[in-house]
Amino acid sequence: MKTQEITTTNLADFGYRERCILANILDKWNSYGLPEGFNDDEVVPMLNKESGYVFLTNADYQCAMMNGSKLEIWHVCPNCGYEGFEEDCQLNDDGCNECKEGE
Numbered sequence: 001m002k003t004q005e006i007t008t009t010n011l012a013d014f015g016y017r018e019r020c021i022l023a024n025i026l027d028k029w030n031s032y033g034l035p036e037g038f039n040d041d042e043v044v045p046m047l048n049k050e051s052g053y054v055f056l057t058n059a060d061y062q063c064a065m066m067n068g069s070k071l072e073i074w075h076v077c078p079n080c081g082y083e084g085f086e087e088d089c090q091l092n093d094d095g096c097n098e099c100k101e102g103e
Contacts, residue, residue, distance in 0.1 A: 009044045011058065014054070018047050021054040028071040031055070035073045038064050 008014075013035075014022060019030065021043050035048055042059040055065035063074040067085045076083050079095035090097040 005049050006050050007046050009046050014047050018054050035064050
């Protein structure tokens with residue numbers, strides 16, 4: 001039995017909406033560059049087919065996506081798995097703001 005992948009880099013799998021989001025991401029990259037701290041090695045667009053999120057990913061599995069009108073890094077806490085943009089997922093040496101609240 002073949003399992004269906006949740007994410008894809010195949011642009012043929014992107015619908016009209018997803019291609020528009022990708023065009024916006026690429027426009028921000030052209031105008032302002034990649035977010036600070038985002039490695040530019042092997043950058044590819046990706047679509048999560050379950051959530052509809054469109055983002056850039058790289059060789060380090062970092063994720064950059066639109067946060068309002070800005071292209072920003074999407075963070076994942078290595079301790080608890082909490083996800084979000086910097087204001088939501090404030091990573092530090094001990095994890096993130098969610099880890100601290102759970103103590």
